[in-house]
Amino acid sequence: MLLHFYQCVFECTLRGNDGAASNHRPHAGSESCENHHGDVDHYEEQEKSGDDPGRCVAIEAGPGDKVVIPPGWAHYVVNADVNTKLIFGAWCDRLYGFDYTQMRAHRGLAWFPLVDDEGKIKWEHNRRYLPSKLNIREARDYPELDVSATTPIYKCFRRAAESVQWISDPRRFEELWHNFEP
Secondary structure, X not given: OOEEEEEEEEOOOOOOOOOOOOOOOOEOOOEEEEEEEOOOEEEEEXXXXXXXXXXXXXXXXXXXXXXXEOOOOEEEEEEOOOOOOEEEEEEEEOOOOEOXXXXXXXXXXXXXXXXXXXXXXXEEEOOOOOOOOEEEEXXXXXXXXOEOOOOOHHHHHHHOHHHHOOOOOHHHHHHHHOOOOO
């Protein structure tokens, strides 16, 4: 089992209409992120990184919420609160690699988060991609992966390391990923 855990602290990553966010990261393995502090953060994910981004999702997550990024999906994390630091942890495969080619060619993902005059996020489509719809929703439990909102991923790992093996070996759930809803 080659799991990697990292912890991130972000100041506000949105400044006016800059649309700045954390790194855009596509990789072959799956990933699980867990919000530790910050009222609302967004995980913007898209199914593909070519001209057609496929399904696009923005997930609003608060403290304790978890977000699963399926294998191969490009994604980034946004701190949506200009007054609060965002602290989150992520579990991923230690051996995964990043391929930034398509994100650089498209200058980001298919949707940019922008802050309006009231401090709320609005999403703007990146015209370098084919038109797509952005599904905005709240974080959810993932019973199909035995991920609960009430149990931190680390506790799942300590209780039964095999229960989070889908992160470093997503082939175990290959059929699930085809129609998976992050």
